[in-house]
Amino acid sequence: MAEEEKQAEQTADEQATENTAATDSVTEAEVEETEEVVAASEVDTLKAQLDEMEDKFLRAQAEVANISRRNKAEHESLVKYRSQDLGKKLLPVMDNLERALQTEINDEQGASLKKGVEMVLESLAVALKEEGIKEISAQGETFDPNIHQAVQTIPASDETPSETIVEVLQKGYQLHDRVLRPAMVIVAQ
Structure with missing residues (x-):
């Protein structure tokens, strides 16, 4: 009986090991999936920030052009x-x-x-x-x-x-x- 108990114990250990391996593989897959979601979320956030910065840059560039054009017109008017x-x-x-x-x-x-x-x-x-x-x-x-x-x-x-x-x-x-x-x-x- 001791041998049967050893075998039963060994089978239980194998099943536990298989369950742990399955759980580990599921956990690793979930972790990878979560990391991909987080990475995608970070990429989307960074893209949104980049778009916002590009918009601000273009607006600032347009404002500088407008100020330059206004100054030139004022200067011409003053001279005239x-x-x-x-x-x-x-x-x-x-x-x-x-x-x-x-x-x-x-x-x-x-x-x-x-x-x-x-x-x-x-x-x-x-x-x-x-x-x-x-x-x-x-x-x-x-x-x-x-x-x-x-x-x-x-x-x-x-x-x-x-x-x-x-x-x-x-x-x-x-x-x-x-x-x-x-x-x-x-x-x-």
Whole structure:
């Protein structure tokens, strides 16, 4: 009987060993499967983070391009309109010089003084023109509220159709496409 018990014990040990081996193989398979799931999950997480970083990079790159383009446009605008403030300050000087030329001169000394004022006015006009400041044409033109300021109206007639500028009271000036001062005019209505 001792031999039977030994055999039974040996069979039980073999079965236990087989069960343990089966359990170990199942456990190893489960562990490998779990590791693959974890690895796949980590890969998906890393891909999502990479996509997010690429998106942030592209947005940052686009923002830098926009800032650069805006700065370039602002710089061009500053260069184009750099004379604006000076031009506005010089326009009253031009008006005063033109008024000085309208005075009546009776002597030779006054005539030479008038000639000097004409030369100064001409030099000033050339300098303003070189900076892009030009006079707004008005006399006989159709009234445009963007560049003209109507300060008075008169009735229209056959000679002066409606919306026509009859008289310029003060010249207007513009710098490139910007109005520095609208022309003050009388318009036929």
